[in-house]
Amino acid sequence: MVKVVVCGAAGGIGQPLSLLLKYSDLITHLALYDIVNAIGVAADLSHINTASKVTGHVGKDMLPEALRGAHTVVIPAGVPRKPGMTRDDLFRVNAGIVRDLAEACAEHCPKAFILVISNPVNSTVPIVCEVFKKANVFNPRRIFGVTTLDVVRSSTFVHEIKPQFEPHLNRITVVGGHSGATIVPILSQIKNVSFTPEEIKTLTHRIQYGGDEVVKAKNGAGSATLSMAYAGARFTTSLLEASVRGKRGLVESAYVYLGSPGAERNLHSTGLEYFAQDVELGPEGVMNVLALSDLSAEEEALVKTAIGELKANISKGVKFVTSAPVSAKAKL
Numbered sequence: 001m002v003k004v005v006v007c008g009a010a011g012g013i014g015q016p017l018s019l020l021l022k023y024s025d026l027i028t029h030l031a032l033y034d035i036v037n038a039i040g041v042a043a044d045l046s047h048i049n050t051a052s053k054v055t056g057h058v059g060k061d062m063l064p065e066a067l068r069g070a071h072t073v074v075i076p077a078g079v080p081r082k083p084g085m086t087r088d089d090l091f092r093v094n095a096g097i098v099r100d101l102a103e104a105c106a107e108h109c110p111k112a113f114i115l116v117i118s119n120p121v122n123s124t125v126p127i128v129c130e131v132f133k134k135a136n137v138f139n140p141r142r143i144f145g146v147t148t149l150d151v152v153r154s155s156t157f158v159h160e161i162k163p164q165f166e167p168h169l170n171r172i173t174v175v176g177g178h179s180g181a182t183i184v185p186i187l188s189q190i191k192n193v194s195f196t197p198e199e200i201k202t203l204t205h206r207i208q209y210g211g212d213e214v215v216k217a218k219n220g221a222g223s224a225t226l227s228m229a230y231a232g233a234r235f236t237t238s239l240l241e242a243s244v245r246g247k248r249g250l251v252e253s254a255y256v257y258l259g260s261p262g263a264e265r266n267l268h269s270t271g272l273e274y275f276a277q278d279v280e281l282g283p284e285g286v287m288n289v290l291a292l293s294d295l296s297a298e299e300e301a302l303v304k305t306a307i308g309e310l311k312a313n314i315s316k317g318v319k320f321v322t323s324a325p326v327s328a329k330a331k332l
């Protein structure tokens, strides 16, 4: 049985992501959890004639049954940006949502793969890891910040100016984190395409701030949902192909804890505990963190800038869990 749980399943990302996952023949049970409307979304999806079972679960009381037996939990729960906001502005609301969901996962499905979409990813992934550490169930191979949308955007934007670059066939490595200057596309390593310095500058900026384009265009009605659902389904599918079917050689970028095996091969000893990099996926999740070499001077400088911002984002997430006052429940 392969049970995949979507937490935040009734939302802008959650609904199309669940639809795409309903197409997957790797999933036998799709459990949809939200604080509202998940029963209706599940009823709707359950009429689709693919083999997986769909169940809906609403509210905290139904969270344990949603999570029990999960192979993978995908988390797009939380509020999205409005124009003028940074992803870090979402921390105030989303940190608590992600922490509470992580606590439930640590209790009810401690061995599941956890895929974090909720922003700010640079901080929410450390939150999940710290919750799992506290509960003594932390396995760094199994927790991922989903940065696939940055990779998807990179391929699309490069194709727009270099039509010979096939966007669905070629993957571009994007490292760092998932917000503005922390997003570092490695355009110098794209094969058979050359860019002028001006093109590199424009493309890099567009990839780093691609999320803002959508926030602005939606004009207060949220951020990227459909492209994110596509990216989230792609990452989930790759992970399932590797972990369920045992397919080898599958590589995706993800924001991971660098205590993972192979992490010592991390690009430039950034000194950071978390960094988005290409990872090879396997039966246990992260098999290998792929090393990067031969960055251009411009990319080296971008990484340096990203490190400063990431340090602050990571420490904010870690402190949110480690410095929290002991709850009344825990004192009893």
Ligand SMILES: NC(=O)c1ccc[n+]([C@@H]2O[C@H](COP(=O)([O-])OP(=O)(O)OC[C@H]3O[C@@H](n4cnc5c(N)ncnc54)[C@H](O)[C@@H]3O)[C@@H](O)[C@H]2O)c1
Pocket (backbone or CB within 6 Å): 007, 008, 009, 010, 011, 012, 013, 014, 033, 034, 035, 036, 076, 077, 078, 079, 080, 081, 090, 094, 097, 100, 101, 116, 117, 118, 119, 120, 121, 146, 147, 148, 149, 150, 178, 222, 223, 224, 225, 228
């Ligand atoms: N990683 C990425 O690349 C990426 C891309 C796009 C959006 N995002 C982020 O994903 C998140 C969701 O975006 P959206 O557009 O789907 O927002 P949305 O408001 O449309 O949906 C969020 C859903 O989460 C639910 N929710 C809130 N609290 C919850 C809780 N405690 N438990 C379960 N569900 C809960 C809401 O009821 C809602 O259905 C945002 O934080 C956004 O910034 C990340």
Ligand SMILES: O=C(O)C[C@H](O)C(=O)O
Pocket (backbone or CB within 6 Å): 080, 081, 087, 119, 149, 210, 211, 212, 214, 215, 223, 224
């Ligand atoms: O831009 C956002 O806030 C949502 C998401 O992180 C994105 O990159 O589209």
